[in-house]
Amino acid sequence: MPKKVLELPYQVEYLSILDKDGNVDAALEPDLPADLLLRLHRAMLLGRRFDERMLRLQRQGRIGTFAPIKGQEAAQVGPVAVLRDSDWMIPAFRETAGELMRGRSMESVLLYFGGYDEGGYVPEGINNFPISVPVGSQMLHAVGVAWGLQHDGKDDVAMTFFGDGATSQGDFHEALNFAGVWQVPAIFVCQNNQWAISIPRAKQTAAQTLAQKALAYDVRGIQVDGNDILAMVVAAQEAVERARVGEGPTLIEAVTYRMSLHTTADDPKRYRTDDEVALWEERDPIARFQVYLKAKGLLDDAQIAALEEEIEAEIQTAVAHTEAKMAEPVDPLAMFDYTYAEPSPYLLEQKEELRRELMGQS
Amino acid sequence: MPKKVLELPYQVEYLSILDKDGNVDAALEPDLPADLLLRLHRAMLLGRRFDERMLRLQRQGRIGTFAPIKGQEAAQVGPVAVLRDSDWMIPAFRETAGELMRGRSMESVLLYFGGYDEGGYVPEGINNFPISVPVGSQMLHAVGVAWGLQHDGKDDVAMTFFGDGATSQGDFHEALNFAGVWQVPAIFVCQNNQWAISIPRAKQTAAQTLAQKALAYDVRGIQVDGNDILAMVVAAQEAVERARVGEGPTLIEAVTYRMSLHTTADDPKRYRTDDEVALWEERDPIARFQVYLKAKGLLDDAQIAALEEEIEAEIQTAVAHTEAKMAEPVDPLAMFDYTYAEPSPYLLEQKEELRRELMGQS
Amino acid sequence: MAKMTMVQALNLALRQEMEKDDRVIVLGEDVGRDGGVFRVTDGLLDTFSERRVLDTPLAESGIVGMSVGMAVYGLKPVAEIQFSGFIYEAFHQIESHAARLRNRSQGRYHVPLVVRAPYAGGVRALEHHSESREVYFAHTPGLKMVIPSGPRNARALLLAAIRDPDPVIFYEPKSVYRAFREEVPEEEEVFPIGKSVVARGGKDITLIAYGAMLRPTLEAAEKLKAEDGVEAEVIDLLTISPLDDALFTASARKTGRVVVVHEAHRSFGPGAEIVSRLIEKSFWYLEAPVKRVTGFDIIFPLFAREQTYLPGVERILSAARETLAV
Amino acid sequence: MAKMTMVQALNLALRQEMEKDDRVIVLGEDVGRDGGVFRVTDGLLDTFSERRVLDTPLAESGIVGMSVGMAVYGLKPVAEIQFSGFIYEAFHQIESHAARLRNRSQGRYHVPLVVRAPYAGGVRALEHHSESREVYFAHTPGLKMVIPSGPRNARALLLAAIRDPDPVIFYEPKSVYRAFREEVPEEEEVFPIGKSVVARGGKDITLIAYGAMLRPTLEAAEKLKAEDGVEAEVIDLLTISPLDDALFTASARKTGRVVVVHEAHRSFGPGAEIVSRLIEKSFWYLEAPVKRVTGFDIIFPLFAREQTYLPGVERILSAARETLAV
């Protein structure tokens, strides 16, 4: 037929299981073991409390600028929860809750945002990339890692995170296209938190969903309620399982909200209303999950209170350790250590020049 | 509904009107005036013959590397034909037939590929950009021009050309996304000639069409038989009319074929079969259009022969003029003239240094 | 006259030029409603509307590439790259098109584009937010590279940049943004691109600096006077490319001793070109090797070590004294 | 031993290292079936299959960004950028990630990546195909910048680059690709990155060059001997960053006179850093200002004017004679 409608490979779906009030869609409810459900809850709560604490520390000038995750706990904890240690996580800069669940220590987070390059160190055995600040640039690294995993015949996957704003970057396009071409085991988790600093999602692209962008690459795309931990786990589980058996990459758009500041240097009042924030506070991912867990008899107020105390203590210890470390004198010359495996003679001359200079000053 | 299929804004269509043997789909046949039909034919034939001549000139070492257009005449002549002088054309480097129809002289083309920067000059009154060699980079310029036209309340449009390979570049993504966000009057014509040097279309992206990539931006996308001049005119006409009245941008995928070399430095035998080329020679855009024009009684063999002679003479004159110009001594110092409006003192010192050097040598 | 910070002075320049010339368009990430993350474009959206002030999607290549098209079409885009560390996403649009379209079209078109970006260190920022890589642009024909050092010259140079017919990369030292206030005349004032100035006269040694390094350099000069009785001449480059070698080579011929100060890495840094011009144009007057006080050839450290990385008064003083001791 | 062109020598290096180390992966546009537009990767796909040789989609940022991921994961990618004029599309991946991941991860990860690209002029090419912008990379901490001058050192340096634990930008002077043949030992030969060599001994003047400029410089040296009875020492840099200043400053201390030759633009070019090192380390031995014979600070012209743009024997000779006349 000379004028015909072209067939698309599949349709883009939207998934939601646990609604904002904690009511579950029985037909879609996943059968998750109790300990996993409680792990998810703990990780989300820890993420929330640690975030609140970092904000206070920053306001007190004890650490520098960072990007709060408040409201996005489910969007990152859900996908990370379905990974195993041998998988890879390639974060942006707003996945602290997810990074902690992947084994990054609170100390390293605090140290890093406290201005110490040492905080960027990733311990052996944890396959996480350090955070990536240039928006959208890290997705390609996930494709490279995933290609390597495929090349070595492993059934591990690479999972990368990024925001709604990042989908406008050329690197997003190149990463998804490359992933589609080689059908690599990569999962692209877009935390659509509705804002890229002051730019609302609607101004970022004319497309009504970000998930549909996957159609450009014949890559699977799904839009998920990102504040619904059950939906996030289910969607991520499906994507990861497909990837492990060689069925290729998936783009997951997690529809969530940045309840806090863009970074501690930001003033959201300039560009968004309190009403909008209030609206999303009703959709809080943690509150609704607690309703669900209570209904299932897996959690009660006493247990929550105990957990809060336990978490508070953990955070306190981490802060204390970090501040003790920060109180020690810094070795300024250490900044010369990791630009190259072997510093050049001229670089060593510069290091020596600085050493002498510092001695002269002291 | 918690698990629902998302609605897409529209469907991607495929358009073909004149089949490879010159049979027209009566239902879709556009009512084009005879003089336009003959202009289209002449432009395609001129493009073909000039291309053949340039290839000979290059083989004789009289000009340098260039990118032949053989087989893509309809894909570029069709869209250009619906533009008016006040519209803008932003080409890549394989639109010679289209550029000529837009008023670029054969002399300037020959001079440019003969190694003279002078050939890049675009005469006042012709709103064409010079060719753009970095693949995919020029689409964003079209968005900027289109935004300016919209800003000034004009109903002109910006039309840009690029290849199938260019759709893999991040700039393609950024250009279509920006175009969608501001709904600018830009038409993106992708000449999908099946190859990006040695990379076949299928390895460029997993998507089965390039037109569907428009869905990522809620921009209209249509796939057209790029060797069918009627379909190309109709599709471009629709897109341009929409753009003129503020209905936004369109991505047109013209399915065509690079019948000749990638550039004169290329050897296609390394990566594609003669059978494939033969297959596409049967789909030649000019042959089928001549069948159509003859059937309509608008053209006969005598007229074609006369036209061929006329074109041959024009080309001959252009070549003669250009070679006369090339025979004249070059002013080497002219290369200092257009890097800045005002050369800096140090740049003038360098120019003077070269002037003295050249005097010393002669 | 009003006392202003550099941020206010830049805002004034944009506001006045937009009022005067309706072809001037401001675009970038968060430049509209938010007024820019440093507030340089604060209030422009309200005054000039979305027709003149564009909040763009998050894509630097898109911002610059679109600006190139706007400029060729006949507008005067002033594009903001939120931090210079993210201008590399647009590097090909700058190098391959903004810098070349005048030559490519042999003068039919030109690209009156300004790309503004906060740059350099000193504000305890995250990775990619503290570097000084002006050389990438200074080495690129077709571009001009301007770096103001204070509110008044920032305003006067931004006006010149917007009116320049060729693309100008305009790097704003963010540690100076709110560091101090200066009298900035209400009436329009334009400083020529390509001209440096003597920030402090002297006869014994020449200290060359720009951007945020000007103030520690001036401080060092005062110390040299107070503690060593030495009169240092301090030159504020203001334009990195094209370099105003006439001014600093003349100074070198007078003093015979030169120290160059910049935050940029030392190797292949701006100082290297200054040294070369000095050798080409005042070799016989030099009584000591020219010294470079610069950032080191390493990745810019996070802020716990930032101040040791950055050239400070002490390092400038030591270099000057060693140079004087020769 | 076999006489080979630079293209064949590079192909040999890739082939031998891929046989020896199965972590080495070659990727880029047209590197597979087509063997690369200059045939440097010719035949590798047939020998090593698509598991080791990847024809990528047309996206430089994708190529380098993916390579960064591969390298961190544990492979040794050798990425080809078809022409250095298109490496800017990937500049942010190189600057922001390849160069920084070792430091960012504090040594947990590193990026053993080689980015190969044909560069420089002399082959009557189109726009963007003739530039020499090695400074962009030489000024970037975390990167190494290597430029061979002939078949033998190209092969030996490419091996070193692939084995280097840090990212190496490897620029291949395309006018040398097939210009001449040289004995290249069959058995593996590795030249250290960061070391320059004396291409011709001499005592009267030092001529510093690299890449395609080595041969005209050697020719000029022969003319100086024949016509002026002058013994010029010619140094072939081979590595641009880190710069082997020990070798050329020692030579300068011996000859007292230096001329630097490169195709790159003069301002903020590689020569500027060489001049600065000479001033820092051999100022007192210099009997004349160091001269720079370079490409001009303009857009590289199309080929009708290419040879006037490029430094040639005549310009090198004039500069040397002026320097000797001092």
Ligand SMILES: Cc1ncc(C[n+]2csc(CCOP(=O)(O)OP(=O)(O)O)c2C)c(N)n1
């Ligand atoms: C390439 C680049 N451009 C600009 C910035 C400055 N910046 C940091 S975060 C941000 C917004 C990111 O939005 P989004 O991708 O939605 O992620 P979110 O911050 O909402 O998590 C911007 C513009 C950057 N870090 N990198």
Ligand SMILES: Cc1ncc(C[n+]2csc(CCOP(=O)(O)OP(=O)(O)O)c2C)c(N)n1
């Ligand atoms: C950014 C960039 N990368 C690589 C090249 C080298 N190159 C020139 S044309 C080409 C293939 C382009 O394919 P396509 O977009 O399909 O256009 P076509 O040549 O088929 O018309 C390549 C890789 C280039 N010119 N620019």
Ligand SMILES: [Mg+2]
């Ligand atoms: Mg966001």
Ligand SMILES: [Mg+2]
């Ligand atoms: Mg093609």
